[in-house]
Amino acid sequence: MTTTEITDLTRTCQPTFTTAGLLTALETAWTAIRTRHPEVPDAVLVVGSGSPAKGSQSMKWGHFASLRWQSGDTQLPEVLVSGEGLQRTPAEVFTTLLHEATHGLADTRGIQDTSRQGRWHNKKFATLAAELGLTARKDDKFGYSPCTLTDTAAAEYAATITTLAAALRAYRHPEPTGNGKQRTNNNNGVSAECECPRKIRLSKTAFEEGGPIVCADCNTAFLPETVDRDTYSHPTFGPACTHGDTPARTYEFGDCHVCGTSGVPVMRPTNPDPRGPLFVCIDGKACEARCDIDSGPEDPMVFYDPTGERYGIPTFPYRFAPDGLATLRQLHTQNLRPGGQSVAAQLMWRRGKRVAYLYRIDLAKPKRTATPAQLAALDKANRAKRICPACGQFKPYQIPRRSGACLDCTPGGPS
Template identity: 65%
Template sequence: MSTAAQITDVTRTCQNDISTAALVGALEAAWSAIRAQHTEVPAAVLVVGSGSPTKVNQGMKWGHFAALRWQAGEQQLPEILISGEGLSREPEAVFTTLLHEATHALADVRGIQDTSRQGRWHNKKFATLAAELGLSTTKDDKLGYSPCTLTDLTRARYKATITGLAVALRFYRHPEPTGEGKQRTNNNNGVSCECECPRKLRISTTAFEEGPIVCALCSAAFLPEDIDRDTYEHPTFATGTPAGDDDQADDDSEDPMVFYDPTGERYGLPTYPFKFAPDGLLTRRQLRTRNLRPGGQDPAAQIMWRRGKRVAYLFRLDLAMPKRTATPAQLAAIDKALNARRTCSDCGQVQPYYIPRRTGSCLDCNPEVTR
């Protein structure tokens, strides 16, 4: 008997009933579904192309975002590329790539620089926007916060869209052969470094260990690609962050990303820094502004800030219930209680203010008492 996985593999590689139009149509439908949830994400031209690396030491590209690549009448549109090689993955992974590129598109619309190192390094601003679109990010030493996964809420929200992708993902592209390449056993040119511009230079290992060289244009240090710029420290250079960049250390002398724990492995409950909570999770106060209440559900996540001294619990919006409406009898009881608090025990007059509890008398009966 064939398993479900075997049936899926046969469907993916089957050469019958292949439709390029259906594939592109499913990708465009997925992009439209994202835009329906996040109206700031712009319209784009979706293309399927090669994602194979051109060098041995490069990784496979699953997708990319490029601003203003297409002209449609008077309008310029960005390009979203989905690699043909990436179509061999599960439908959820392909949709995650679309949502990843939608994050770049949102950053472009808002004028936010969310990457550096020629688009390879994804900074904390990208992580913030990704959380807004329903992605959980993890930090990679070479790519920053580029690795993304769908949250449970996002997975449920786009369930029908992902199912539509699964129907269209019937074929994929084979990777280009890159060859073994020429491997040098001795590098006489030292280390290759780049700044945030990015400009590149090569210096000897001894010269680099003495202290990094700083770019006069962006005020960032020239560092090798395999060094995490956010955590790099040197006795002669405390940080590699460019002057004026918002990614500098916080005034609270802590990195807010220490509270980024979407799996709850560290804090026992999915935890996010202030303003990093994904869409679909709200605090009690935010629910009240929508005339909603948690409705008995347990907290789904939490926000932590100010060195962990401040915590706000988050509840799922889709499980929230309407606020209860007070009955006429309850409103009458409340009005009676408030009226009693404004009635003077000495003169029996109802005042427009609450009677001081320490005297039980109004200000007319006790003029020496001030409010």
């Protein structure tokens, strides 16, 4: 190969499209967003494939992935812009950047704006998107993921969009997914996810019967993708009344029409029954109040003991905590801590195998915040765990205690 031929193949001498100008325009647009919204993190921008793996899936215009890149001692998130999406208008491509910047803003503030492995965008995402100049509309499958650029944002970023338009000179063709027959049923019933997200499979009958299946880690129900989590309300305990058109399956506190006791758990249908009192059928008896809370271990109301006579301290079924009491997790979400107070009551469910202690909110104290010195000490300790004693190099992971050295210095590890 001659010198002239080599020169003709260098990047600066190519007469056709190169990605250098495209990436520069995308990074310039990201910088413009960060200039107006400093909480949006710095990121590594890449252009890649957005084609779905299956023909039944949707095209992906972009994604935000936290802490995917390492630059020295700093971890940076990744923002991907799909090559297939570059055939859209410059304003739509810039909208994708603002969409991913919304995820970056949520990551900075520690807000969980998605669930179902990032597919479902909740109302928190819509709120943050509006802050950045987007209007989010709700989709049955992806939540508030579809976004459009507001007129105000379009005017503010007009120069940036014009610069981006000059760089959008090529786009990527979608990957072929095949036109063969797609399998529509995996014979495994319902696939449900919590917000962790963890996934389970169970039969449709098992999912629809009884109460919700709740994840012990995130305390959210396992739901199929087709269910709107924001508006979901699962029926709780108790058999349904056969009298009303729309039977209710939730307990409430009321007066027993049989014995006259006040403030006991009763069940009421959502529609009044013209033939009798507003109480749901219990144990096959038409429209009787729920007075006997000792019917057996299967009934969650067996844990209704507000005086503590049975369990030693006031005890309530799951989701029946009185106002003014909260669990540790609920206190933490309000930036509170028990502050040395004793347990005021407890929640009990799953035949008494699960217990959550309740504390008085009025006696709770604000959570302690770490001082700058404490944060510096923690950072120093975490950094020390990533320095290999053998070679002295800083690693992006903690040195395994089993070997006492990094993977490069461990026999049999990466060379």
